[in-house]
Amino acid sequence: MSSEQKVVVVTGASRGLGEAIVKAYRHRNFRVVGTSRSIASSSDPDFLTIRGDIADPETGRRVIDAALERFGRVDTLINNAGIFIPGPFEKYTEQNYKDVLATNLNGFFFITQNAIAAMLKQGSGHVVQITTTLVEYANSNVPALLASITKGGVTAATRGLAIEYASRGIRVNAVAPGMIKTPLHAPETHEAVGMLHPLKRMGEPEDIAQAILYLEDANFVTGEILHVDGGQIAGH
DSSP states (O other), rough: OOOSSSSEEEEEEEEEHHHHHHHHHHHOOOEEEEESSSSSOOOTTEEEEEEEETSHHHHHHHHHHHHHHHOEEEEEEEEOOOOOOOOOOOOOHHHHHHHHHHIIIIHHHHHHHHHHHHHHHHHHHHEEEOOOGGGOOTTTTTTOHHHHHHHHHHHHHHHHHHHHHHGGEEEEEEEEEEESSTTTTTTHHHHHHHSSSSTOOOHHHHHHHHHHHHHHOTOOOSSSSESSSSTGGGGO
16 A cells, blocks of 8 residues: 555544544545544544554554554654543542553553654654643642643653654644533533633634644644643633
C-alpha cells in the first residue's frame, strides 16, 4: 500500500472529542488509526480501528506497529484518551488514583514513546496532547486534583519533548480545553457548566478538532499549549 498519504493515530477515538478528531482528519484525507477500549470495527479502508486499553504499555506498541504495518508511516499522534474524575481531594479513592494515573500518564508515555521512535526514522512528525485549562487555572467550582497531577505532567512533558526533538523534525504541542459537550457532561448540566466560562457556554468537540488542525498546519509552532476554553485562562 502506498505510504505517501499522511497517517494520524488518535487515542480515545470512539466518542466525544476523539470521534470529532477522527472525522476532521478523515475530511483532510489523512489515513487514521483509532484506538479505544470499545471502538467499533470500520468498513473504511483508510480508518483502522484497534481495541485496547491505552493504560497497558502493550497497547501503545501494538497500535503503532499496526499503523506502520497497514499504512507504512505515522505522521501525527493525538493523545486524546483520558479519565477525568472531579471531586474533593480527600474523597478520592486509591483506585481513582491508580486508574487516572494509568490512563492519563502511562497511556500517554508508552504510545508516545513508540510513535516518536517511528517519527525519528521518518525524520518528521507531530504529537498533540489533550490537557485541561484546570492545570493552569484552578477553579474551586471544579476541584480536580487528579487532573492537575496527570494533565499537569503531560503539559510539562509537551514542552520538554518539543525542545528535545525540535532539531530532529518532530513538533510537540497540546490543546487545553474548557468544558466541552461530550458524554462526560449530561445535557441537563450544560447550561450551568457553560456559565463557568467567560463566553457563558460550553465548547463543541469540533472546536477542539479545529484547534488540532491549526496545530497540524502550523509548522513553526512547537511547545505550545493552545487554550480552547471559552476564555477561562484569561480569568473571570
